[in-house]
Amino acid sequence: MPEYKGMVQPLRATPDEMRKIFAEPVPDEQKPEKALEYLDEIRKKFRSFVVAMESCVKCGQCAENCHTYLGTRDPNNIPANRAELIRKIYRRYFTLEGRWFGKLVGAEDISLDVIESWYSYFYQCSQCRRCAHVCPFGIDTCEVTFIGRQLLHWLGITPKLHAAVGGAMEKVGNHTGLPKPGIIDTLEFMSEEIMDEFGVEVEFPVDKPDSDIIYIPSSADFLLNPYTLMGAGMFFTYIGANWCIPSTVTEAGNFGLLFDQYYTQRGNVNRLLNAAHELNAKKIVWGECGHGWRAAKMYVPSMADRPVRWPLTHVHDEAAELIRKGELKLNPENNPYPTTLHDPCNYVRACGLNDNMRTIIKAVTVDFREMTPKGEDNFCCGGGSGILFDDPEMYQRRIQLSQKKADQVRATGIGKDGHGILCAPCSICKAQLYPMVEEHDLGVEVKGLVDLLGKALVWK
Amino acid sequence: MKLLIGQILPYITVTLFTLGVLYRLGRWVGPRIVHNITLSPWPKTNTEVAIRVGSEAFLFRNLFRFDKALWVGAIMMHLALLNIIGGHVVGFGFLGEQFALIPGLGITPELSTEMSDMLGTVFGILLFVTLLYLLFRRLTIPHVKLVSKPSDNMWLIYLIVLVGVGNIMRLFHDFGVGYEQVRDYIVALALFQPVTHMELLSNGFFLTHYLLVQILLIVFPYSKLMHLFGMFAERWIVNRVYKDPAPGIPNIDVAAARKAGIGIPSDDAAEEGV
Ligand code: HEM
Ligand code: SF4
Ligand code: SF4
Ligand code: SF4
Numbered sequence: 086m087p088e089y090k091g092m093v094q095p096l097r098a099t100p101d102e103m104r105k106i107f108a109e110p111v112p113d114e115q116k117p118e119k120a121l122e123y124l125d126e127i128r129k130k131f132r133s134f135v136v137a138m139e140s141c142v143k144c145g146q147c148a149e150n151c152h153t154y155l156g157t158r159d160p161n162n163i164p165a166n167r168a169e170l171i172r173k174i175y176r177r178y179f180t181l182e183g184r185w186f187g188k189l190v191g192a193e194d195i196s197l198d199v200i201e202s203w204y205s206y207f208y209q210c211s212q213c214r215r216c217a218h219v220c221p222f223g224i225d226t227c228e229v230t231f232i233g234r235q236l237l238h239w240l241g242i243t244p245k246l247h248a249a250v251g252g253a254m255e256k257v258g259n260h261t262g263l264p265k266p267g268i269i270d271t272l273e274f275m276s277e278e279i280m281d282e283f284g285v286e287v288e289f290p291v292d293k294p295d296s297d298i299i300y301i302p303s304s305a306d307f308l309l310n311p312y313t314l315m316g317a318g319m320f321f322t323y324i325g326a327n328w329c330i331p332s333t334v335t336e337a338g339n340f341g342l343l344f345d346q347y348y349t350q351r352g353n354v355n356r357l358l359n360a361a362h363e364l365n366a367k368k369i370v371w372g373e374c375g376h377g378w379r380a381a382k383m384y385v386p387s388m389a390d391r392p393v394r395w396p397l398t399h400v401h402d403e404a405a406e407l408i409r410k411g412e413l414k415l416n417p418e419n420n421p422y423p424t425t426l427h428d429p430c431n432y433v434r435a436c437g438l439n440d441n442m443r444t445i446i447k448a449v450t451v452d453f454r455e456m457t458p459k460g461e462d463n464f465c466c467g468g469g470s471g472i473l474f475d476d477p478e479m480y481q482r483r484i485q486l487s488q489k490k491a492d493q494v495r496a497t498g499i500g501k502d503g504h505g506i507l508c509a510p511c512s513i514c515k516a517q518l519y520p521m522v523e524e525h526d527l528g529v530e531v532k533g534l535v536d537l538l539g540k541a542l543v544w545k
Numbered sequence: 546m547k548l549l550i551g552q553i554l555p556y557i558t559v560t561l562f563t564l565g566v567l568y569r570l571g572r573w574v575g576p577r578i579v580h581n582i583t584l585s586p587w588p589k590t591n592t593e594v595a596i597r598v599g600s601e602a603f604l605f606r607n608l609f610r611f612d613k614a615l616w617v618g619a620i621m622m623h624l625a626l627l628n629i630i631g632g633h634v635v636g637f638g639f640l641g642e643q644f645a646l647i648p649g650l651g652i653t654p655e656l657s658t659e660m661s662d663m664l665g666t667v668f669g670i671l672l673f674v675t676l677l678y679l680l681f682r683r684l685t686i687p688h689v690k691l692v693s694k695p696s697d698n699m700w701l702i703y704l705i706v707l708v709g710v711g712n713i714m715r716l717f718h719d720f721g722v723g724y725e726q727v728r729d730y731i732v733a734l735a736l737f738q739p740v741t742h743m744e745l746l747s748n749g750f751f752l753t754h755y756l757l758v759q760i761l762l763i764v765f766p767y768s769k770l771m772h773l774f775g776m777f778a779e780r781w782i783v784n785r786v787y788k789d790p791a792p793g794i795p796n797i798d799v800a801a802a803r804k805a806g807i808g809i810p811s812d813d814a815a816e817e818g819v
Contacts, residue, residue, distance in 0.1 A: 128576065129575060129576055130576055130577070130579065131576050131577075131579055132573060132574075132576040132577055132578050132579075132778075132782060133578065133579070133580075133582055133782050134576070135572065135573055135576050136573055136775060136778045136779045136782065137779070139569070139572075139573070139771065139775055140771070140772050140775025140776065140778065140779055141769075141772075142697075142769050142772050143689075143692045143693055143694065143697045143769070144608075144615060144619070144689070145615075145686065145688050145689035145691075145692045145693075146607070146608065146611055146612050146615060148688035148689075148691070148692065149612075149688060150611060154688070160691045163688060163691060163692055165692040166691065166692055169692075180767070181767055182767035182768065185767075186696070188695070189694070189695050189696050189699075190694060190695075190696045191694035191695075191696070214584065217584060217783060218584060219607055219610075219611045220607065221601060221605060221607045221608050221619075221776070222601075222772065222775060222776045222779045222780065223584065223601075223779045223780050223782075223783040223784065224779055225582060225584075225779075225782075225783060228582065280810075284810070285808040285809060285810070286808050286809070286810050287808060297794065297795040297796050297797075298794055298795065319808070322807060322808045323799075323802070323803075323807070323808060324794065324797050324799045324802055325797055325798065325799065325801065325802025325805075325807050326794050326796075326797050327795075327796060346580075367795045368794065368795055370794070383580065383581045383582070384580055384581075386581065387579060387580045387581065388580075396790040396791070397790065398790060398792050402789070402792045403792050403793075403794055405792075406792035406793065407799065412799040412800070413799070414803070433585065433586075434584055434585055435582070435584070435585060436585055437585035437586055437587055437787070437789065438585075439585070439586055440586075460586075461584075461585065461586055544806075544808060544809055545803075545806065545809055
């Protein structure tokens with residue numbers, strides 16, 4: 086069902102697929118009633134949601150600052166209006182003014198149509214938080230869509246893509262469904278590649294007990310972004326770290342953040358901590374994944390269900406620290422092409438990675454050009470929160486959602502001669518941008534940041 | 546009418562306003578801040594938090610950064626509003642002679658009253674004009690129109706009328722009221738004394754202005770005007786101190802690792818004589 090009354094919608098998981106991720110679909114006729122019941126429960130729990138519901142003055146500032154509205158000009162993609170899709174229900178049932186004044190203050194009765202509109206518009210939001218960043222009050226529409234998606238999940242409405250990813254994670258510990266033997270094979274293959282291309286010996290230890298650090302790569306790095314994982318392997322080898330990859334968690338992402346913050350996200354957090362516990366690790370270092378790093382850095386403390394003994398850092402934090410201390414010998418000439426940095430939203434607006442990314446990229450490239458706006462003001466790639474849908478209608482939307490990013494990249498001029506590098510150090514950004522740089526004909530290649538770091542290392 | 550608006554309603558208004566605001570704030574305190582959603586780059590100390598939130602609250606930093614036209618209108622409107630609310634309090638409290646009380650300036654009570662009148666007139670007109678501007682903006686700019694509900698426009702119109710009546714009283718002395726009259730009235734109310742005989746309450750403009758203010762205060766807790774508190778409640782969630790864990794990989798010695806040639810194939814290493 087890719088469209089509902091003129092609204093685009095991602096393909097949804099079948100009831101069986103929902104059951105695999107421990108959700109029981111609610112029959113259509115009960116959905117409105119159940120939605121209210123769940124909403125009532127959740128509004129009593131999350132202040133972030135309640136304050137967002139009750140404080141917007143409709144100044145409209147967020148509109149021109151959301152790439153989804155810029156790309157589609159669909160009024161419901163204005164953050165304030167996106168939140169309004171649920172706020173009108175919240176008003177109607179849970180506030181006095183909504184009960185007294187109704188339509189005047191924009192209150193509306195719940196219906197299946199409203200729920201379907203949530204599904205359409207909460208899954209066009211990439212939860213990039215640019216609206217929160219620009220709102221005079223800091224109202225975070227991302228929190229609203231988090232909760233909207235949670236309600237949908239409990240009603241049994243989750244995109245096929247997200248459900249499949251959730252199921253694979255449950256089963257093998259990563260999103261791509263790659264089992265342990267496949268992982269080991271791939272890593273051996275990467276070792277050979279590194280030897281061929283860079284002439285150095287790099288091993289990727291798996292499940293090595295008593296490793297000082299465990300490294301959590303994005304599973305996409307095994308298949309789609311091999312240079313990111315190779316770069317990380319080279320970096321850890323170069324600095325002489327005692328490290329390994331835990332086979333039970335070969336996934337930096339946590340789609341629980343994006344569709345089910347209760348069971349799924351919490352389950353993944355505990356799976357991670359169990360791995361660190363079993364391998365007796367001292368520290369956990371994260372790979373390139375925007376939402377996944379947010380889910381780890383910001384949510385592990387509140388979801389761990391136990392004291393957290395392991396400091397969590399991002400591989401960019403570690404590399405930047407060593408660069409600042411002057412401990413890495415780097416040759417920026419190895420990355421000679423004009424390069425720009427797409428700031429993954431989760432890194433710059435939720436995880437504070439702004440400066441560290443720049444420390445690295447400036448040290449490993451010769452021709453680095455900032456895009457405008459940059460850092461915490463940067464726009465999303467349009468694929469954030471896993472809205473990487475392939476069905477034709479949604480794919481067209483993805484092209485529109487990446488329009489702003491395309492304009493920004495073009496304005497840097499790096500792709501003029503057809504060999505620019507668009508550094509986008511997040512797996513979802515990469516997955517979105519690989520096809521989008523072609524659709525928008527940008528003349529650039531998409532790369533991770535650790536890729537560039539690995540290439541620039543001078544070994545002797 | 547005098548009895549209702551002048552004598553009875555004020556007590557009801559104050560009670561409903563206070564309870565209403567407490568009710569709304571209570572609704573926000575119940576639910577907790579479950580997860581850490583502070584926005585980065587995050588403040589590292591409480592001073593930084595205060596600067597960030599203060600610059601949003603008093604300078605409208607984000608509006609300035611992302612929409613200058615809105616910033617001008619919004620900050621002028623709020624500034625005028627703040628001064629007018631303040632002016633009502635001290636103007637009536639000190640009968641316009643408040644500036645004479647500032648030591649060392651040598652301002653006479655007469656000059657102070659004149660200044661007080663002046664400021665009131667200027668900010669009154671400014672508030673009226675900026676409210677019109679915000680209404681114009683709401684009705685003309687497409688994306689603002691798209692997010693507006695009827696109540697958003699109505700609030701602006703309501704305030705324009707309220708302020709308009711206030712301005713008439715100030716600009717046309719025949720319709721105005723004296724500082725003293727108002728002070729005596731307030732004092733009487735506070736002492737629970739009868740006020741219906743007062744000349745003040747025979748002024749239709751005053752009664753209208755006064756009624757509009759009271760209705761505003763009664764509805765305030767259930768309206769968008771609660772953003773006065775909502776702003777701080779939201780910032781309290783998204784602008785919090787965060788301290789990064791220290792970077793540093795346990796047990797590494799990069800210099801030693803490089804010296805030992807880790808990663809360099811042994812035949813290579815032999816060639817190099819490492
Ligand atoms: C610290 C206190 C306050 C702050 C930081 C604040 C901030 C803001 C901001 C940023 C806007 C959005 C800009 C706009 O739409 O013009 C706004 C709108 C508004 N504020 Fe405030 N405000 C405060 C107090 C008040 C109070 C006490 C009132 C009381 C009447 C008020 C009345 C309004 C109105 C009516 C609007 C809507 C303007 C419109 O519709 O365009 N504000 N405020
Ligand atoms: S910027 Fe904030 S207050 Fe203004 S309309 Fe958007 S969410 Fe509401
Ligand atoms: S989180 Fe990003 S995509 Fe979603 S409404 Fe806000 S700005 Fe738009
Ligand atoms: S995909 Fe990348 S740019 Fe887009 S929301 Fe994630 S981190 Fe943001």
